[in-house]
Amino acid sequence: MNALYSLWSEGTSLRLARSSDRGASWTTVPVARGGDTLYFPYLIARGNGELGMSWFSGLRTRVRANVAHVRFDERLADTLGAVPAHSYDFASFRRVDAGNIQRDTTNVTRERDTAGEYAALLFLRDGRLATVTTIQDSARQRYGFTFRPYRIE
């Protein structure tokens, strides 16, 4: 049976919904919650109920990217709760220009900026999950992307 999934943020709570009747009805469970704002949720699926999720958390100097993997079992939906997530810093920072000078240029205190980008996800053929985040660092003239593969336990 194929299912339809939706992942979205309601502030400090990230929620996942599953429909087995093409969107006519949904079952909703929380998958992440905390004190930080959660945003830019990204969801991919493989097979029957295997999901990869990414999102960003926090603002300005607290921005982190988050990646999670879950095998959704409808029988356990009510107890899914918060899924284990891997959080990491990424190297995109608020742009430095004439009107936006960040005098402190340590990575700890510089404001990170997603620039509106999601943390793209994909399942690899070897079974791993991988994410890509941008590198946008005008202060150090460093641009590109970071590719992070994760072995699924």
Place this chain on the structure above:
Amino acid sequence: MSSHLAISPTGTIAVRITPLSASAKQFDAGIDSVAISADGGASWTMRGLPGTRLWSAYDKRSPLLR
């Protein structure tokens, strides 16, 4: 919006329709749904989504939740 287009192993197509374009250059309030086709796109059923999302034009200092 995350995956704006998805196709199941059996060919069912889902298209996410949101007020804000992926480029964030266009914002049209009032729609937040998913369109589903089980016949290869010949016909579509519009479905609502659970939950509440906060939609607005893009603001770098206040990221959208989506």
